[in-house]
Amino acid sequence: MKAIQEHSETFDYVIVGAGTAGCVLANRLSADPSIRVLLLEAGGRDINPWIHVPVGYFKTMHNPKTDWCYKTEPDPGLSGRSLDWPRGKVLGGSSSINGLLYIRGQAEDYDHWRQLGNTGWAYDDVLPYFIRAEDQERGADDYHGVGGPLAVSDTRIRRNVCDAFIAACEELGIPPNDDFNGARQEGAGYFQLTSRNGFRCSTAVAYLRPSKRRRNLKIVTNALAERVVLDKRKATAVRYFADGTSVEVRARREVILSAGAIGSPQILMLSGVGTGAELRQYGIPVIHDLPGVGGNLQDHLQIRAVYKCTEPTLNDEVNNFLLKMRIGLEYILFRTGPMSMAASLVCAFAKIRSELATPDIQFHFQPLSADKPGEGLHPYSAFTASVCQLRPESRGRIKLKSSDPFAYPAIHPNYLATRTDQETAVAGMKLTRRLAQSPAMAPYVEGELLPGPDVVTDEELLDSARMLAQTIYHPVGSCKMGNDEQAVVDERLRVRGVESIRIVDASIMPTITSGNTNAPAIMIGEKASDMILEDAKNV
Numbered sequence: 001m002k003a004i005q006e007h008s009e010t011f012d013y014v015i016v017g018a019g020t021a022g023c024v025l026a027n028r029l030s031a032d033p034s035i036r037v038l039l040l041e042a043g044g045r046d047i048n049p050w051i052h053v054p055v056g057y058f059k060t061m062h063n064p065k066t067d068w069c070y071k072t073e074p075d076p077g078l079s080g081r082s083l084d085w086p087r088g089k090v091l092g093g094s095s096s097i098n099g100l101l102y103i104r105g106q107a108e109d110y111d112h113w114r115q116l117g118n119t120g121w122a123y124d125d126v127l128p129y130f131i132r133a134e135d136q137e138r139g140a141d142d143y144h145g146v147g148g149p150l151a152v153s154d155t156r157i158r159r160n161v162c163d164a165f166i167a168a169c170e171e172l173g174i175p176p177n178d179d180f181n182g183a184r185q186e187g188a189g190y191f192q193l194t195s196r197n198g199f200r201c202s203t204a205v206a207y208l209r210p211s212k213r214r215r216n217l218k219i220v221t222n223a224l225a226e227r228v229v230l231d232k233r234k235a236t237a238v239r240y241f242a243d244g245t246s247v248e249v250r251a252r253r254e255v256i257l258s259a260g261a262i263g264s265p266q267i268l269m270l271s272g273v274g275t276g277a278e279l280r281q282y283g284i285p286v287i288h289d290l291p292g293v294g295g296n297l298q299d300h301l302q303i304r305a306v307y308k309c310t311e312p313t314l315n316d317e318v319n320n321f322l323l324k325m326r327i328g329l330e331y332i333l334f335r336t337g338p339m340s341m342a343a344s345l346v347c348a349f350a351k352i353r354s355e356l357a358t359p360d361i362q363f364h365f366q367p368l369s370a371d372k373p374g375e376g377l378h379p380y381s382a383f384t385a386s387v388c389q390l391r392p393e394s395r396g397r398i399k400l401k402s403s404d405p406f407a408y409p410a411i412h413p414n415y416l417a418t419r420t421d422q423e424t425a426v427a428g429m430k431l432t433r434r435l436a437q438s439p440a441m442a443p444y445v446e447g448e449l450l451p452g453p454d455v456v457t458d459e460e461l462l463d464s465a466r467m468l469a470q471t472i473y474h475p476v477g478s479c480k481m482g483n484d485e486q487a488v489v490d491e492r493l494r495v496r497g498v499e500s501i502r503i504v505d506a507s508i509m510p511t512i513t514s515g516n517t518n519a520p521a522i523m524i525g526e527k528a529s530d531m532i533l534e535d536a537k538n539v
């Protein structure tokens with residue numbers, strides 16, 4: 001048996017994972033100097049300069065020093081392809097390597113969570129937390145806040161082809177929208193991003209930097225949580241591995257898992273909470289048979305159409321030495337231009353199924369193209385219009401492959417498994433084509449490269465979606481909140497059937513939000529911190 005060292009200190013709360021939500025929690029809980037908080041993070045400190053330059057995701061994604069570099073199992077819905085699933089492994093978690101796009105989702109997403117029985121999660125309940133988090137460059141209004149930790153700002157780069165895409169949307173009845181997080185989500189316009197003065201605003205920057213000198217907050221990096229230690233059904237400690245040793249640290253009040261949609265269900269299963277038969281298969285003693293752990297996995301699948309462009313795009317700028325130098329200089333001098341850019345410039349929310357109350361697809365438009373996101377840009381002028389279904393019906397699963405905490409679990413996304421998801425994918429591709437052929441875009445389009453003009457029938461379009469589609473990096477839902485038998489946490493994010501463990505991250509979403517998932521994960525951290533502090537008072 002390997003030796004386990006006892007941590008010399010005891011903490012009130014041990015938070016596992018200093019990602020998007022974990023950093024929010026660490027800040028809010030340690031704001032009270034009488035509460036002692038330990039934050040454990042498997043990755044290192046966020047010292048790589050590319051983390052802080054917005055366009056640095058090209059350097060931090062697929063880099064094992066900052067990315068877990070997960071791969072999915074071969075997926076039947078994608079013709080047996082396996083996808084890269086990047087996840088941040090560094091302070092700030094995925095908010096340190098993500099595309100910076102700031103989207104909250106639709107009011108109806110949260111009203112639906114409430115409708116599923118989750119008291120306290122309706123839009124009116126969660127809006128104050130989005131506002132509390134925010135430092136909106138445009139100022140405060142009914143939907144936006146100023147003075148919060150998270151800087152939200154306008155893009156510092158625009159291109160004619162992007163303006164043309166917005167005009168094309170209008171021609172097809174998708175109205176212009178300059179605030180997707182305000183009264184109405186539907187429409188087309190430039191994204192806002194989580195950045196301040198041209199630098200990335202991860203939650204490590206927003207929430208940890210201002211709190212890291214607090215004496216009651218201890219942050220341990222390069223510390224991989226192996227499991228939660230449960231005494232009967234009560235969590236008492238976390239066992240983690242750091243500096244070649246397994247250490248056990250006691251949590252006086254609670255253990256909080258904020259390890260993300262892959263990490264949190266994995267740790268829960270390794271701790272004996274999950275589907276009994278699956279745990280026994282790997283020799284893990286079953287503390288509580290909870291079949292929903294790892295289930296209900298959802299993601300946004302993007303289908304990327306690429307068009308050859310009649311005008312130079314970022315492909316030409318980046319592939320030309322002198323223009324590349326100019327890009328660097330522009331960023332150094334003014335913090336503007338392509339280096340200040342989020343993963344996409346233009347967004348459009350639209351309805352494929354006209355009978356729906358709210359948009360069911362989202363476009364991400366980029367004045368550039370590559371074989372895969374994060375790879376080198378093509379040596380010709382081109383742009384990418386990616387479309388994704390906002391509320392897919394398909395559900396996947398995270399499953400253990402081993403009882404070894406260092407082994408990655410199996411990720412089964414199960415994309416495009418239902419008829420609605422398949423039809424929406426095909427209809428989204430057709431709408432992309434109509435946009436490219438519209439009067440506003442026509443002058444910019446030299447020809448369709450992907451899926452390509454030979455792909456014509458619905459069957460061919462679906463086949464090519466299966467061959468081309470990629471994740472847009474939004475796995476959620478694998479420890480869902482609710483009160484049915486697949487629910488893992490209740491509406492106060494307490495794990496069902498055991499005591500003193502909560503889950504606070506994107507894994508608790510019962511259904512995926514209609515848009516990018518970082519802002520919702522921050523809101524979850526904000527709301528959870530209030531619930532945890534309230535519950536502590538009522539003990």
Ligand SMILES: Cc1cc2nc3c(=O)[nH]c(=O)nc-3n(C[C@H](O)[C@H](O)[C@H](O)COP(=O)(O)OP(=O)(O)OC[C@H]3O[C@@H](n4cnc5c(N)ncnc54)[C@H](O)[C@@H]3O)c2cc1C
Binds near residue numbers: 019097224
């Ligand atoms: C490449 C990429 C691009 C994206 N682009 C956008 C975007 O533009 N806009 C947007 O809104 N969303 C985007 N997202 C999604 C968004 O960033 C995530 O939904 C959000 O960060 C999830 O937050 P979380 O707190 O659930 O998990 P994470 O932020 O992933 O945090 C989990 C943390 O737990 C740590 N951890 C895991 N296991 C262990 C363990 N065993 N022990 C200790 N620590 C552990 C991880 O290292 C990580 O730091 C993107 C994500 C990626 C990866």
